[in-house]
Amino acid sequence: MTTTPGRPRPRTRLIATDLDGTLLCSGGTVSARTAAALAAAEQAGVQVVFVTGRPPRWMQQVSPHIGGHGVAICSNGGAVVDVRRGELLESFPLRVEDALAVATALRTRLPGTSFAFEYPGGFAREPQYEVPMWGSDENHPIGPAEELLGTGGPVRGLFKLLAKHPDLDPDKLLAAARETAGHLAEITRSSPIPLLEISAPGVTKASTLARWCAEQGIDRSEVVAFGDMPNDLEMLAWAGTAYAVANAHPEVLAAVRLHTVSNEQDGVAAVLEQLLDDQAA
Incomplete structure (x- = not known):
């Protein structure tokens, strides 16, 4: 994991992570280490939001692997879904x-x-x-x-x-x-x-994540985001802290200052473990 010294960042209140190519391993599963890191984050009071290009119906595939974590922003910001109940909470359709x-x-x-x-x-x-x-x-x-x-x-x-x-x-x-x-x-x-x-015009992962965070009273400086592809760029630019996984698209690696190891090496978990340790200290 690559980091750069600087001013202390605000306490993290929300983790926003892409799924395919970022959090999920090949085959669309979550490793035991990553599942444990997500659970530890929520136990520490850090909200976990999945921010994905997948449509809501595709969340059925991964819900057994990602556990009972609450919210997914799907279709690149087009829909917000309650993962636990499979319920569509809000949508921003293309006319x-x-x-x-x-x-x-x-x-x-x-x-x-x-x-x-x-x-x-x-x-x-x-x-x-x-x-x-x-x-x-x-x-x-x-x-x-x-x-x-x-x-x-x-x-x-x-x-x-x-x-x-x-x-x-x-x-x-x-x-x-x-x-x-x-x-x-x-x-x-x-x-x-x-x-x-x-x-729809103006609808991206970033726009819907920003809306969700505003409703929760969470500032962008309190958000840590993870991604790997061009559809993640707006979200990674918006979040207070952003990481690209090592297997990310070259444009993403060039645009994002902080990098972690690949999805197959549990890159999101590696950052979460360190972040939680730091916040517990």
């Missing part, structure tokens, strides 16, 4: 007209782009969208974006619009999409494949 405008713009600039939709009722996709998705073996709506989002269509309260391209470099795809449609929505990525994650 239908904005989603359709983004789809039109990206199809024009990046031919071959196809779309999928995460919303309270589940997910839907265009026929060309073939990336495996958890639950894709279940019955779900399939059709053109205009039909799925249109009057009478199933998609309402859109947490996140997904845009997939068959062969572009993921970082080049992100840059082109932001140039083309960044004025219409928040566009980011967290996958190793050419797959974009699109939220």
